[in-house]
Amino acid sequence: MKELKFSPTQATEYATRHDVLFYALTALVVLFTVLVGVAVLYLMIKYRASNKNVDRTKRIHHHLGIEIAWTVIPTILALIIFFWGLLLFKEVKTPDKDSSDIYVIGKQWMWQFQHPNGIRENNELHVPVGRPVKITMISQDVIHSLYIPQFRVQFYTLPGRYTSMHFTPNVVGKFNIFCSMHCGADHSKMGGYIHVLSPSDYTKWLENGGNRFSKNSESMIKSGLKTFAKNGCSNCHGGADTYRAPSLHGLIGRKRKMNDGRVVIADEAYIRESILTPYNNVVEGYEQIMPVYDLSEGEVLELVEYIKSLSRAPSMFEENEKVYKNTRNHVKNISNSGEINLEMRVDSGVSQSSVQQVQHVSEQN
Amino acid sequence: MSKTLDKKHPNNSHQEEVNYITVDYTMKSWFITKDHKRIGMLYLATVLVFFFVGSVAAGFVRFELTSPTGQILESETFNRMFTAHGVVMIFFFLLIAIPAVLGNFFLPLMLGARDLAFPKLNLLSYYLYLGGGLFGVVALVSGGVDTGWTFYTPLSSMYSNSQVVLTITAAFITGFSSIATAVNFIVTIHKMRAPGLTWFRLPLFVWAHYATSIIILLGTPVVAITLALVAVERLFHIGVFSPEYGGDPVLFQHMFWFYSHPAVYIMILPAMGVVSEIIACFARNRVFGYEFIAASSLAIGGLGFLVWGHHMFASGESYFQAAFFSLMTSLVAIPSAIKVFNWAATLYKGMIYLTTPMAYAIGFLGLFVIGGLTGLYCSNLGVDVHLTGTYFIVAHFHYVMVGGTIMALLAGIHFWWPKMTGRMYPEIWGKIGMLVIFSGFHMTFMPQFILGFLGMPRRYHYYHFAPEFQAYNVFSTAGAGVLAIGFMIPVVYLLLSLKHGAKAPANPWNAKGLEWEKTDRVPITHNFREIPVVTEEAYNYSIDDEPPIEAKYTKFGAVMEEKS
Structure with missing residues (x-):
């Protein structure tokens, strides 16, 4: 012990x-x-009872002042504790x-x-x-x-x-x-x-491929992209909205209006639900034509990560030049140091998906 | 407290008494009785059997946990053990114990009524309970359940390979027993009070049972429906809770706790009623702030229905939803605090006799204060995200439900035992038993608070990956051993007292209340020879009242001197 x-x-x-x-x-x-x-x-x-030498006269059985005091004081203390906990909870939820x-x-x-x-x-x-x-x-x-x-x-x-x-x-x-x-x-x-x-240990761990089963693991975005292609998602969901389906670029975090009037903020859960039960979330102006796909939770997670990555690059270019520069430097580092580092996210301050996007963009250029 | 219409006191006959026990000795007369007192005694015998079964299961659980790798059971068996412990203790013991035993027995006596409003319904409710209990036993014997007493979906509805449906049926049937009892109590309290017994002259025991009955009536149907839906999903794969079929797994928790949180108040409110009676009696004082204690029972009943979401702070509930439930839970602590303060104030300028029931009532205060205050941690959003699902919660609710309810049940049984059986028990053994239970209880559950803070999840069978848990688990198990011995002490001397106990006078404590002052030594079948008329408020004690029976007259075989 x-x-x-x-x-x-x-x-x-x-x-x-x-x-x-x-x-x-x-x-x-x-x-x-x-x-x-x-x-x-x-x-x-x-x-x-055996103590007879004590004053037991003028007993009281009601005292409004005391009752109010021992109601109000604990209430105030309970409220303080409640708000304190609320602040912590906000932190834990954000x-x-x-x-x-x-x-x-x-x-x-x-x-x-x-x-x-x-x-x-x-x-x-x-x-x-x-x-x-x-x-x-x-x-x-x-x-x-x-x-x-x-x-x-x-x-x-x-x-x-x-x-x-x-x-x-x-x-x-x-x-x-x-x-x-x-x-x-x-x-x-x-x-x-x-x-x-x-x-430094983390870098080393990453260099070793993290786990003992395979050294060259494929990034979730790549796997997601494969699943995306394999299931023919790109036939409808392209770089721009078409009459068949909205584009998925810049989707994450955006407000989406549904054809039943709901307004939903597109987060991971929204993407998952839209893949697995598309009939529940049809964006305004579109018909329900998307079939139901039978995918494992792992595949869905990869798709989610891929679709999220489609959102990161544009906003990065438009809004944050600093990150853009870092990314360019990072891309340079990556191209200097070979394939395995492409999958790494060590202390770059930039998510790996944006790296891929940047690469994608620079290839186009 | 009140005057009967004729001046002749009914307690003076010393011939062969005819009372509710001696009126008929046949088995049949017990099993088809409509006498609320006999039904109360049937309930007492039955809940004790279930308490024993639940305790044995708890013993296995505690024994397993003394080793980081488990002792003798397989994990599957261990899961069945803690589930059996929870199901039996909650559905067949705690929810029933005080209302159906003491409530059944004493509500009509306190109200000056000849019986409950619906005596046949009362008998039916006992058989529903017994039937439910038998279903539970069958489920237990035919393999048991491994979902925990909370039956969380989709584990219970889809994945568990155990007797879920049988157990749910058992709980379902027992629920109807509770509903029947609640209806009976509410109608009796409204319609059958003795002349002059106005609402604000009612003993607080009655108020507590009134609030409890309302909770039972409003809550139990919800849990019955919820459990039925689990069975429907399990048997017919109709999607309600399982996402595989389009259901929502957290929906179950909302529906379940909508009843099961108020159910905690079903267990604790009657306990509070018992304690109010006893403290007033042995302090020879009116209960301080009567209206506030009565109103706080109703406040607990009302607020108790708005706190259920605090069980799911970690489920991903929204920020505002969690904030609401946390706020309501913080507020529900206030009426409980008010009660504690008022009880303490009742002692002020009292004439205090530390008899066995009083010792239990004070013990109740000690355990309930800790149980109630540790509820603040669980109500608190920040802290609960760490503590929920750990042994901290286990310790907290055992302090409330075991510390609170069982201490009060024992207090009540010791207080009213002379009236229920006509016998005294030895005072000295009463106090020894109380001390052993009280210390065993702290030994068992205090270490579990630390275990929870350290992060030990509840319902874990082994913990070799966190060896720092072991010391506390061993200590806790040792405490459970002490607790077990403690519970055996009152069982032994109370059973012995049935044969050897000194004959109790009609009012051994010189307590106030119709059940003490206006009935025979042991009440007759219809309780009162004359319906009493109440002219005074409850707890009209004064320091000049006669003291309670002396300890020397409570020994086995002691004979009380004749009083003129």
């Missing part, structure tokens, strides 16, 4: 802020428990803009992690320290819940719907991954480790 631990490691800045609230709450709870405990014990002893994506498929009883550069891992996840990570996840069967106690976050992994979570690890180390939602016979087997690596 190891020595006793009273609190888990704080491996993100958020974990530290979380614990401040946790300990503040604990102080409040202990204070109230002691207050009530001492009051009850004191009264029990003072007014014990990913950084420049997070790198990691996709997760949960299934009975393992976690499959998919990096956009194509590296897949089972029950192990490698991330660099100090970089925000956004996880988009889906389950293939029952509900799971991805839980990393040292980061103080967990979110359900649902079948049929994407959920997400994010974190920025700031401590190098190996931490537990749990499934915190009972998911069947081997629920307790559904865990693993997240390895937070220093930047």
Whole structure:
């Protein structure tokens, strides 16, 4: 047995802020428990029946002032605690803009992690320290819940719907991954480790291809592009809107008006739903002619990553010249150092998909 | 507290008494009885059997967890054990225990009624409960369930390879038993109060059961429908909750918790009613802030229906939805706090006798305060995203439901045992039992708060990847052993008291209330020889009241001196 631990490691800045609230709450709870405990014990002893030398006259059974006081004071405290928690929750629900994506498929009883550069891992996840990570996840069967106690976050992994979570690890180390939602016979087997690596170790890890199965993994965008082509998606969804289908360029994050009047913001979940149940989301001005495709969650994730990549490049060119320059430099580095680096995203500050777009554009030029 | 129409006190006859027990000894007379008191006793015997079954399952779970790799069970069996523990304890014990045993027995007595409004419905509700329980036992014996008592979809509706439908049927049937009891209580409280017993003269026990019955009536049909839909999806593949068939997996959780969160208040409100009675009696004082305690029961009942979403903060609910549920949950803590403060204030200038029921009631305060306050963590959006689904939650709800409900149930049984059976139990053993249970309880569940904070997910069978969990698990299991011994103590002496216990006087505590002052030593079948007329408010105690029975008269075989 190891020595006793009273609190888990704080491996993100958020974990530290979380614990401040946790300990503040604990102080409040202990204070109230002691207050009530001492009051009850004191009264029990003072007014014990055998103690006759105590004033029991002028008993009171109603006191509006006291009732109001002990209603209002706890209410104020409860509200303070509530708003404090709300602020933390906002933080935990709002990913950084420049997070790198990691996709997760949960299934009975393992976690499959998919990096956009194509590296897949089972029950192990490698991330660099100090970089925000956004996880988009889906389950293939029952509900799971991805839980990393040292980061103080967990979110359900649902079948049929994407959920997400994010974190920025700031401590190098190996931490537990749990499934915190009972998911069947081997629920307790559904865990693993997240390895937070220093930047240099992470580079090395990437250079080794990340996993032991294949050195040259194909990026998710490439796989997505293949699936896109194989299923004939490009027959209708081209570079511009046609009478048959809207273009998918610049789709992500845009408001879409449906022909039933709804306005939907196109996110990962929207793209997934539009692929799997196209009849539910027909954009205004179009007919429902898209067939239903039978794709695995893994293929859908690759398609999502591909379609997302179609959105990044144009906005980058139009709006952010700085990123553009970085990208040009990055492309230069890439062309100097061979194929494998093309799949890498080390500290470039630019997502790998944009790199591909840039390359695409420069080829056209 | 009140005057009967004739001045002759009914407790003076010392011939062979005729009361609800001695009126007929045949088995048949028990099993087709319409007497609310006998039905209450049937419920008591039955819930104790289920409590035993649930405890054995818990024992297996705790034993397994002493080793990071499990002890003797397969994971599949372990899952069936914790599910059996949850299902049996919640559906067949906690939801039933106080209302159906103490409520059934004492509501009519406190109201000055001859029985509940619908005695046959009352008997039917017992048999529905028994039938549901038998279905549960069959499900257990024929393989058990492995989904957890929460039956989350699509695990329960599509993937689980166990007796889901049978178990759901069991819970479904038991639900109707609760509904029948609730209707009975509501009608009885409205229509059958004794002359002069106005709403604000009602004992708080009655108010608590009134609020509880309303929750049961509004909530239980929802969970019945929800569970039925799970069965429909499982049997006929009609898509409701499974995305494979176009359903929504989280929808189940919303529907389930819409009932099952208020269900927590079904378990705790009657407990609060019991404690109000006992503290007033042994402090020889009127309950402080009567109206506030009564109103807070109703407030808990109302607000309790608006908090269910706090079980799904990590499910991807929207920011505003989560904020609403978190706010409502923070507010539902307030009425509970008000009750605790009012109970404490009742002790002020009291004449306090620390009898066994009082010891349990104070123990209830100790556990419920911790259970209630740790609910603040779970209501809090920021903190809950870390703690939900861990042992912190397990510890929290055991403090509320075991600490709260079982302590109050034991308090109530010890308080009313003389009235229910006509026998006393030895005071000294009562207090020893209480102390063992109280300390065993803390030993079992305090370490689980730390386990949860460390991140141990609930329902894990092994944890060799996080060896720091072991020390706490071993400690917790040791505590469960103490707790088990603690529960055996009252069972043993209460059973022995049936034969050897000292004969209890009609009002051994010199308590106020129709059930103590206006009935025989053991009530007759129709409760009152004359319908009492109430002229005073509840808990009209004064410091000059006679003290409770002395401890020496509670020993086995003790004989009380004759009073003139």
